[in-house]
Amino acid sequence: MTTGSVVLIDPQSYISQQIQKLVIENINFFCVESTADAKNLLSRQPCSVGLVILDPSLKDSLEEVESLVVATSKTEWIALVAPAFMEMAHVRSFVANAFYDYHTLPVDLQRLLMTIGHACGIAHLRLSLAKSKKENADPGHFGIHGNSAIMQTFFQRLDKVINADLAVLIGGETGTGKELVAQAIHGHSRRSKGPFVAVNCGAVPQNLIQSELFGHERGAFTGAQQRKIGSIEAANGGVLFLDEIGDLPLNLQANLLRVLQERTITRLGSTQPVPVDFRIIAATHVDLQQAIQNGSFREDLYYRLSVIQLDLPPLRSRDGDVPLLAEVIFKRLSANNPHCRANGFTSQALRVMSTYRWPGNVRELINRIHRAVILCEGKLIGVSDLGLDAYVDIPEAKTLEDARASLDRSILEISLRNNGNNVSRAARQLGVSRVTFYRMMNKHNIAATH
Numbered sequence: 001m002t003t004g005s006v007v008l009i010d011p012q013s014y015i016s017q018q019i020q021k022l023v024i025e026n027i028n029f030f031c032v033e034s035t036a037d038a039k040n041l042l043s044r045q046p047c048s049v050g051l052v053i054l055d056p057s058l059k060d061s062l063e064e065v066e067s068l069v070v071a072t073s074k075t076e077w078i079a080l081v082a083p084a085f086m087e088m089a090h091v092r093s094f095v096a097n098a099f100y101d102y103h104t105l106p107v108d109l110q111r112l113l114m115t116i117g118h119a120c121g122i123a124h125l126r127l128s129l130a131k132s133k134k135e136n137a138d139p140g141h142f143g144i145h146g147n148s149a150i151m152q153t154f155f156q157r158l159d160k161v162i163n164a165d166l167a168v169l170i171g172g173e174t175g176t177g178k179e180l181v182a183q184a185i186h187g188h189s190r191r192s193k194g195p196f197v198a199v200n201c202g203a204v205p206q207n208l209i210q211s212e213l214f215g216h217e218r219g220a221f222t223g224a225q226q227r228k229i230g231s232i233e234a235a236n237g238g239v240l241f242l243d244e245i246g247d248l249p250l251n252l253q254a255n256l257l258r259v260l261q262e263r264t265i266t267r268l269g270s271t272q273p274v275p276v277d278f279r280i281i282a283a284t285h286v287d288l289q290q291a292i293q294n295g296s297f298r299e300d301l302y303y304r305l306s307v308i309q310l311d312l313p314p315l316r317s318r319d320g321d322v323p324l325l326a327e328v329i330f331k332r333l334s335a336n337n338p339h340c341r342a343n344g345f346t347s348q349a350l351r352v353m354s355t356y357r358w359p360g361n362v363r364e365l366i367n368r369i370h371r372a373v374i375l376c377e378g379k380l381i382g383v384s385d386l387g388l389d390a391y392v393d394i395p396e397a398k399t400l401e402d403a404r405a406s407l408d409r410s411i412l413e414i415s416l417r418n419n420g421n422n423v424s425r426a427a428r429q430l431g432v433s434r435v436t437f438y439r440m441m442n443k444h445n446i447a448a449t450h
């Protein structure tokens, strides 16, 4: 039997007397009278297993027992329940949701000892898993997680950029971590003691963006009742992060260019230039070269901003990073949600997450896991908790040929779904002709209206 310590909450000493008569190899019992005593004990002496008697002798409320069980996640709890208590629906659901197992009173001691042995085994297994996960945990590169080759190359470039004190333009789809990277550059550069001021150029209304960036003097315009320091001035000594730079109106692009050239700023309504010293980091999810072609972005400003260009790859192209990120995010979110019973993901959920295209990238992954942590009722998060039922692949294949066929089929189906069942668009996305696409659909029995 696995070595273990067991805490027993038994106000009337029903079981403790019987248990203490037995000499049980490898198990130490600690008997206490209330949840408060148990909490006290567990803070000094970790126990793999906890037993609590749920009968009229219970001094504490069920809420107090619940908060103890939830707060002691390293202990597997077994309820010893009076038959009359088990008649109550709320007790039944509490026992089913919060406990490793239960026995009905009066207990059969031999059966209980077997359950304790199993619970000790599970507690040890969990502990060793948590330990090895901790040892192998990816600390992330300045809090940015990713083991894929593409992210390792990105990190090498990032390391070089940090202390260069030059303008940086970060490209990448929405949610890929552009702001996180900008914060990492600020936090690890010589400007880390200075401010980090972020402005989302796409989110500030057009009539306010000028005073937001450049500030204004009192009376500069109707409603300007007092002087306002703009974001550029506020970033003095630190970093100015301009997100969605492609949304900055053309007239303000000219003003920003002037600030970058002259390193001074003139508030609206003033003629007095104020010197400013800041590092600019801009981010965009649109192709600025294209915007230059369209005439919506100034080429001279582009060159000023993109002295160093960093491009964050979309999540779908970071090979193997999804399970790693999912684990990191799940740990963080479940730690803040004590009612979450889940310990991880089902293998199907991990498989589906690895093949899903993640149009919203890491932000979408965070949102889906957050939703799952709140909704999940089981011990493992499944595809439906993540809202990914529609992306479940077909049953596991047996041979390499089956595996290829199943992958081809899923790709065709996902591509059709992503393109609103439009075969021409789906074929274009996969880089094959319509004829080839139809042939493949035929081969894999996918109906045209799928």
Ligand SMILES: Nc1ncnc2c1ncn2[C@@H]1O[C@H](COP(=O)(O)OP(=O)(O)OP(=O)(O)O)[C@@H](O)[C@H]1O
Residues within 6 Å of the ligand: 143, 144, 145, 146, 172, 173, 174, 175, 176, 177, 178, 179, 180, 181, 243, 283, 285, 325, 362, 363, 366
């Ligand atoms: N590699 C990563 N490791 C850990 N967390 C990440 C990673 N990438 C992004 N995140 C997290 O994902 C969320 C979205 O990231 P962020 O806001 O930096 O994206 P963004 O590219 O700036 O998005 P947008 O283009 O919509 O402004 C944040 O909570 C961020 O901390």
